[in-house]
Amino acid sequence: MSTLKRKNNSCIACGTAAGMFTCRGCSKTFCLNHTNEHREILEKQMNEIINNHNRLKQQISNEETDQYYKLLIEQIDQWEKESINKIYRTANEIRQQLIIITREHQDNIKEKLTQLTQEITKARYDGNFFEDDLKQWTNIIQRLQNTFLEHENIQISSINNGNPFISKISL
Template sequence: MSVLRPDRTSCATCGQTAGIFTCRGCSENFCLRHTNEHREGLEKQMKHIIHSHQQLKQNITGPTNDQSCQSLLQQIERWEQQSLAKIRQVANDTRDQVLGIVRQRTDDLKEQLSKLSQQLDKAQKDGSYFEDDIRNWLERLQKCQHLFQEQQNTQLYFERSSVPFISKISLHDITNDALPQSSSEGLYQRKLTKYTDDYSNSPENGEYSRGERSLRFQIEQYSRNSSILFGIISKNSLDNDNPHENPTFYGWGSKNLVYRGGDIQANYDGYKTDVQTDDILMLSIDCDRETISLKNERTQRTYVLQIDLSKCPFPWRPNVRFISN
């Protein structure tokens, strides 16, 4: 009569010797020899973790972290000094221009008044003057007054250029790259349906007075009769204004129309309403440079508008509308 014996479990390492010890961690079975080797392997991994932990702890509290911080602070210091140097240079040059122009005009005006004074004194003493002389002196005096008034009305012009005079500095913290982006910065994405869709009244819609913001929209269905509107309006504008007639609206619409604070023009700066179904359009708002841009990712065409703050003051609100019939 045969006797049934339980199946032997082989060693997970060699596969030949019986596995008489079971690891509570990995639940694998090992023979006596390979049990010791398995444990030694775990001890080596533990030592590696402890060493890495100690090394990281030293780096955090040691000079490496301080050096990294100091390097960033030094870069900021250099940027500050270079920016101040640019400002001082432009200020000094402009100051010299002001002094030179004012002195020259003042000297010229004094010379004309001196000649006129001599003629007036002589004519008054001699009594030899007539209507033509009076008329001539009056015209010359009025001309001098006009020149003086022009000098008083001289103003400085502060240029608003799309190219910044001083480069903007900001901290790029790569540890936050994977985090959800805030409502005031980054990228927002949404699909525009084939019926009426008004992002302007969406709860995600924000108000912007500084920084940059990008809004990405996908057109689910576009036809020849569709109507689109991409741009911004000032929060100060009336809510019941027709979006196409809003005096603060800057942006792009259907039929190649471009809106610039009450000025509507077709094909401005080469703009074409080249939109198709499934197109992705990105509206970017740059408050610091006072510009907005619209990019069609299919055609790679980008259109830019410079915003006149007197027509569309901060804060700005995105004005995006889509109607497909």
């Protein structure tokens, strides 16, 4: 039984029982020579950890990393400008369309109203009008009034055709 105990207390590397040291970290037993070797291995591992730490710290404070993020910010800014320009151009196009449609609509009604004014004025001046003329002019005025009011029903609508007008960005 004493031999068994001795084997458990012997150096893990060479098996000797002289000058024993048990490592608190790995719980292995070493002789004096192998204790130093074990400590050197631990020092190498510590140096590797410190080097990795320093490399990471350098990467974080590196200008290239800052430049990369600046480039991403520039891309976001560019997307923003392009999106705003698309909205601005589209709004101007729709405004122009509305102005043109409204002018054409009003000009058309004004032209018909001018013709009707001339006809009514001439009939009144000549005293040449009857009930059916009055009814016809009333109907024309009512149609022009309805046409004018219909134009007030113009509405702005959004078109969703599956293709986004402004593409969404994300990280």
